[in-house]
Amino acid sequence: MRLLLKLSGEALGSPAGGAIDPVLLREIGGQTATFVRSGGQLGIVLGGGNLLRGATLATHGIDRITADQMGMLATIINGLACRDILLQLGITTAIYSAVGIPGVAPACSRDAAVADLAASKVVILAGGTGNPLFTTDTAACLRAIEIGADAVLKATKVDGIYSADPKKDPKAVRFPELDYARVLRDELGVMDLTAICLCRDHGLPIVVLTCRSPRHYAALRQVKN
Numbered sequence: 001m002r003l004l005l006k007l008s009g010e011a012l013g014s015p016a017g018g019a020i021d022p023v024l025l026r027e028i029g030g031q032t033a034t035f036v037r038s039g040g041q042l043g044i045v046l047g048g049g050n051l052l053r054g055a056t057l058a059t060h061g062i063d064r065i066t067a068d069q070m071g072m073l074a075t076i077i078n079g080l081a082c083r084d085i086l087l088q089l090g091i092t093t094a095i096y097s098a099v100g101i102p103g104v105a106p107a108c109s110r111d112a113a114v115a116d117l118a119a120s121k122v123v124i125l126a127g128g129t130g131n132p133l134f135t136t137d138t139a140a141c142l143r144a145i146e147i148g149a150d151a152v153l154k155a156t157k158v159d160g161i162y163s164a165d166p167k168k169d170p171k172a173v174r175f176p177e178l179d180y181a182r183v184l185r186d187e188l189g190v191m192d193l194t195a196i197c198l199c200r201d202h203g204l205p206i207v208v209l210t211c212r213s214p215r216h217y218a219a220l221r222q223v224k225n
Contacts, residue, residue: 002041002117004144005032006137008156009047009078011211019051020081028155028211029085032122036091041117043147044124045140046082048074054132068132072099075136079105079126092121098130098139110146117147137191141198152204154191155211161190 007028014021036042054071058064079095086093094116100107105126113123128139137154144152157167161183164172175188180200183190190196190208199206 001039002043002147002149004043004045004140004147004149004152006140006152006154007044007046007078007082007211008154009049009051009074009136011050011155011157012046012078013050020078022081022085024211025082025085026089029082029089029091032086033089033091036120036122041120042122043113043117043143043149044079044082044122045136045143046075046078046124046126047136048072048078050074051077065132068128069099072128072130075128076101076105076126079124083124086122092119093124094121095124095126098125098127100127113143114147123147135192135195137195138198141191141195141204144204145198145202149204152199152206154206154208156208157210158208159210161188161208163188 012020012024014024032042032044048071051074052070054064054068057067057070062070076097076099079097083093083095094113095105096108096113097105098108108125108127108130113125116123125139125143128134128136129142140152140154159174161175161178162172163175166172166174178188178190180196182188183196184193184200187193190206196206198204
């Protein structure tokens with residue numbers, strides 16, 4: 001099974017206020033190691049919201065295009081942290097970036113990424129789509145389609161899709177399963193609409209759960225194409 005894991009940048013932040021929670025990264029790394037050693041293939045796309053958000057910077061007077069470029073760099077920083085943890089755990093890992101940085105993260109190559117996955121390497125795909133005004137959710141779905149993933153696993157702060165924000169509304173209802181049409185019609189906020197449409201058009205399933213859940217990777221084998 002080949003999967004694309006989207007890690008929310010905000011979820012990577014330390015509860016104590018740090019930009020990156022190394023304990024959480026090690027937990028995710030350990031689960032990743034188990035999955036890969038069992039024969040799974042995994043690509044990873046990370047957000048950058050724990051470091052900065054382009055849309056937020058734009059509201060404070062920074063040009064939106066520049067702000068989004070800064071956000072792309074934040075995803076590369078997270079990608080480097082993730083790669084380092086995985087390497088420490090003995091997992092061979094490759095990192096590519098839509099915005100290539102020689103000596104840090106080479107430019108993204110679909111063929112190279114697919115070859116790395118086939119060789120049991122975890123492949124980190126950083127830098128978003130390489131274009132401003134697109135979210136890392138869209139980048140995750142785009143990369144998943146490019147590498148032929150069986151599903152997108154979105155790891156965030158909540159354990160699924162709700163009718164409202166469960167942290168704000170105690171009456172929020174969790175949906176065990178939804179189709180693309182319902183998500184788009186009700187604008188449920190699983191991912192941005194561009195990402196949802198990409199997955200719908202390519203028949204790509206999305207699984208949403210919290211990255212702090214012990215069932216994080218136990219759920220992977222249950223994903224159906």
